[in-house]
Amino acid sequence: MPLSFLPKLVSLLKKGVEWLTVRPDKPDINFNTSDRNIRVDHLKGQNITINIYKEAKDYDPVAAQDMFTALKDDIENHQEIGLQFDPSLSIVTSQKLIPTQRNKIELFKKVGWKPDKLASIKIAFKIINLEDSAQYEEAESLMKSAFNGRKKSMNKKFYNLARSGYLEGFAMQLMISSELHSDEAITKILDYFPEAIFIDDDMDALKFIQELQRREQGSVRRVSVYARGENHITGLNYFYDQYLKYYLKKGAEGINLYILTSREEYKIGASNAVRIELELKYVKTQNF
Structure with missing residues (x-):
């Protein structure tokens, strides 16, 4: 069954318009930029994501509306297409x-x-x-x-x-x-990004320690660590505590450690946020 909107979509892509990008499921095909070899059959049978950037300098509301009209007709006619916006x-x-x-x-x-x-x-x-x-x-x-x-x-x-x-x-x-x-x-x-670490849902104590180890190996002297929201702030405090314990339990007389030099609490919207500054220093473990 023909997809009436595809020829118009391909025509717009070939013009290299900045306001329209199309991403098929196949990772080896990229239609984000103009490509003279684009054909309608490249898009048939695929789920595609269509992005419209209304603030692009060349945005054409008439062309966009025409395209969406064709999309609407195809969807209402229950044609076998998969669209993801x-x-x-x-x-x-x-x-x-x-x-x-x-x-x-x-x-x-x-x-x-x-x-x-x-x-x-x-x-x-x-x-x-x-x-x-x-x-x-x-x-x-x-x-x-x-x-x-x-x-x-x-x-x-x-x-x-x-x-x-x-x-x-x-x-x-x-x-x-x-x-x-x-x-x-x-x-x-x-x-x-060596100068900063951002605490998110994927971070845990081991990853935090590894992130600081990578920076030490790269001779990064100062590191900022950011956490937003109470759960992430609690996580930051715990991760840094585990980092110190990990190295101090080695029992060495002296060691290079990222030492806390400052802590700033602030707001991002309605959320609490924290930034700590760490500096790599040689310390004697007996001082801890």
Whole structure:
């Protein structure tokens, strides 16, 4: 049975429009950018995610409405198609960015960061805007959607980097250095960001110890650790206590340890949050 919306979808993709991306289930096929070899039969029989970025400069509401009309007709006719709409991106289009945030995203785009990362940064900024304007329910709804979707890991990481001020630092660094002038550079940061550790649901005492060990091996002298929410704050306290016990039980006379130098308590929206600063120092175990 023919899918009436697919030719229009493929036609839009071939034009390289920035407001539309399509992600089929097959990981070896990527339609996020214009591709002259895209064919309708590439998309048939697949579940696909269609993302609409209404704030893109080339957003065309008429083309989008035409496409959605075709989608609606196909769905109502019960054709054999599977469609998945990313709720985090559909919600986020209704929120506004402030000019400085838009400028940062434009800067990140100019240096080659890919659209999926820019989309996650946009989501992060909009969650922050909702929190800072005391729209806690809306912020929680968007966060829940963004942190449980297909891009949950990237969305979480960029939110943490944005909320803790690191994205601001990256933007400043981009203007004076070429170190982050590639998508590969920011990908490496997402894989391993040595200056900070963010406590989340996946963290446990062993992982926390291993994270600090990696940083010690990399000669990272100072590390910030962030925790948001009472459960994560309790976890942070416990993990650091276990880290100290792990090394002190070795019985060495002296050892390199990440020592707590400061602790800051603050609010993120309605949630309590904590940041601790650790510094790598040589200490005599008899002092503990």
